[in-house]
Amino acid sequence: MDVVELGIGLECEEEDGASDVVLFTFFMLFIGLFTRHVLAKVPIPYTGLLLVAGIVLGLAGSITETGAREKEERRLEREAEAAANDTSRLIAPEEVEVPEGVGEVVGKEIEYELPKAYEHLGRGMDAWTNISPEVLLLVHLPALIFASGFSMDFHIFKRNFWQILILAGPGVGIGTIMTGAVGKYVFPYGWCWPKALMFGAMLSATDPVAVVALLKEVGASETLGTVIEGESLLNDGTAFVFFLVFRDLIRWTTSCNTGECNGADRIREGLQHLCKCRHPEFELLHEDDRADCEGVPTLEEDPDFKQPFTPVCTFPHRTAGGTFAFFVRMAIGAPLLGSAFGIAASLWINYVYNDLVVEVAITLVTAYLTYYTADDLVGVSGVLATVALGVTMAVMARPRLSPKAHEPMEVFWELMEYFANSTIFIYAGVKIAKKIYEVEVDVDDDAEEAQFIEKADWGLSLLLYLFLQIIRLVTILMMYPFMMLSGYAVDWKDVLVMTWGGLRGAVGLALALIVDLDEERIDPKFRALTIFYMGLIAAYTLLINGTSMGRFLDYLGVTKTKPEKLEVLLHVVKVGAVLCIGRSVVFQCHLCLPVALFFVHCHITI
Known part of the structure; x- marks a missing residue:
């Protein structure tokens, strides 16, 4: 290959933009790494900082795009005026003295160029913001969901299963209806019921990763942490099924699909x-x-x-029975499929011994294949299938792992969860910023964009946050009598912790991004409001609830050792001390007592 051919190849590769996507991906991971390490002392949840970083990054990109667009408009106006007057003369670059590296001379204006790396980041960010929602979910959700399910303490999960199921089943349904009612009657947008209920389902998915980590750190009840995490794991799947059902209803409900011949609708x-x-x-x-x-x-x-409004993809009218059958297929078929994959993978792991790479790879491949098979091939909920897979493998596969594979397996899935959280929260922040910074354009000027986020929407987002706290408290109180019939006892302090710990995070943001990118079937105003409200609610819950949870636990006294547990601990210490003193006398083992006390310290949970 000669030099000319090589140059052409390099130029084509540069224009392709694939390298820019890779660059922006690792730039997001770098921001996540910086946040996790350097800002570890900041009393704000890690994911909340990532969301803020994404918003800042998106605002910077939007400001740059607006400046470039205005500069181009001024240039075109100048050229049009010069052509009309026929008196303009472009000054050659050599006629103007410009310091080296400042910029290029075009006409009489000096245009400054952005650093090349920033341009590449901008192109990569633009490519990410236009990514397919199916690809977005396929990349992020299996890692997030399987990691939570696989790390679950199955003994406590089994003991509290009915409590978790009550919160994640009827609880999510009640929360969806009440939140949908807020969107229908409180918000001034005139949403139809399917839109409002889809909005409610999206906001019902909780993500208490930061809360559960804090509960473990302060030594709170492991049972409470498992109930909160288990509820989040199952309600992600339930909320996703509700989301799909109401999204399907939007497509053929006439009142949901009206549009006017103006603004962004003009290009639809x-x-x-x-x-x-x-x-x-x-x-x-x-x-x-x-x-x-x-x-x-x-x-x-x-x-x-x-x-x-007629969607690009039209669907036949679905009866109430058809909708119910669709829901049942999603809710029952998905767990059965996920459990089948989990059993098969567990049996495979049972025949592997001391091969760390194979054991970890089996879990990775199975998680992604399960989600893809359920969502694309079988037509059931990929989220619920992956939840069932994670829990099944926690029961069957984890005890069968080789001794040296336990810790690397835990580290690997923690790393996968970190990658997924870093990219999805920063990406969501970028999308929110772009919605906020959209400028209003006069419809009469044949514009293709319209302003959807107004000043009043910011106040409505705070009102929605308050409503969501009340709705979660009311939902848990309604489910409380049924929760007391099974599992470990739940007191009023646990109810308050579960209420304040209902953070919104990755799954809710992923659902909002699905709506925002569904340009063929959902009108642009609803898409813009969806990502705006979901992003701000995630930010509010992470920055307010997540940051204040430590003090809230101290105020409730949840971190204090209960008298009965302290009495049991002291009894064990006394018995251990007596036994060790006896053994030291008989066997002259002077290290017996310190070893016993160390054993008690490590294995007794206060």
Whole structure:
């Protein structure tokens, strides 16, 4: 290959943009690493800092894009004016003295260039913001969900299973309905019920990773931590099923799919017919175009007319029975499929001994294959299937692991969870920033974008946060009598901790990103509001609830040792001391007592 061919190849590779995507991916991981290590002392949950970092990064990118767009508009205006007057003359670069490296001279204006690395990051960020929602979920959710399920303490999970199921089943349903009612009657957007309930389902998915870690750190009840984590694990799957059901209803509900011929809707395929028919110069349209507009009133005849929005992917009308069957298939078929994959993988691990790579790889491959098979091939919930897989393998596979594989397996899945959290929270922050920074454009100027996030929406986000705290408390109180019928006892302090620990995180953000990227089936205003509210609620719960949880636990006295546990501990210490003194006398073992006390310290949970 000669030099020319090599140069062409390099140029094509540079324009491809794949390297920019990789660059931005590792830049997000670097931000996550910096946050986890350098900012470890900051009393804010790690994921909350990542979300803030993503918002800052997105704002910086939006400001840069706006500046470049304004500069281009000024250049075009200059050229148009010069062409009209026919008096302009471009000054050659050599005619103007410019310090080396400052910029390029175009006409009479010096245009400063951004650093090349920043341009590559910007292109990578743009590519990430347009990623397919299916790819986004396939990459992130299996790692997040399987890691939680596989690390679950199965003994406590089994003992509290019915409590967890009550919160993650009927509890999520009640929370979805009440949150949907807020979206329907409190918000001023006039959402239809399927949209409002999908919004409620999205906000019902909790992510108490920071809370559970704090409970373990301060020595709180392991039972409480398992109930909170188990509820989060199962309610992610339940909320996802509700989300899919109501998303499916939006597609054929007429009241959910109305649109006007303006703003961002103008570029939507489903409204092109309406836009053409209601054009102010309708009489000047071609005869064939006017013939297609039969039944559609002109702008003068009915200014307020709205035509049902027809999605690009249309679906037949679904009856109530069909919707129920869809829900049952999702809720029952998915756990059965996940359990089957889990049993098969566990049996495979049983025949592997002291091969660390194979044992870890089996869990990784099975997690992603299970999600893909359930979601794409079988048509059931990939989230619920992965939940069932994680719990099944925690029961069957973890005891069968080789002795040297336990710790590396734990580290590997903790690393996978860190990667997924880093990318999805920063990515969500970037998307939120881009929605916030969208500028309002006059519709009459043939604009393709409109302003959807207004000042009032910020106040509504705080109101929504307060409603969500009340809704979670009411939901847990409604489920409390049923929770007392099984499992370990739950007192009023546990109820308050579970209420305040209902953080929103990765799964809710992933669902919001699905809505935001679903340009073919959901109108743009609802998409913008969805990612805006979900992102801010995640930020509020992480920065307020997550940051204050430590003091809240101290105030409730949850971290204090109960008298009965302290009495048992002292009894064990006394018995151990007596036995060790006797053994030291008989066997002259002077290290017996310190060893026994160390054993008690390590294995007794206060």
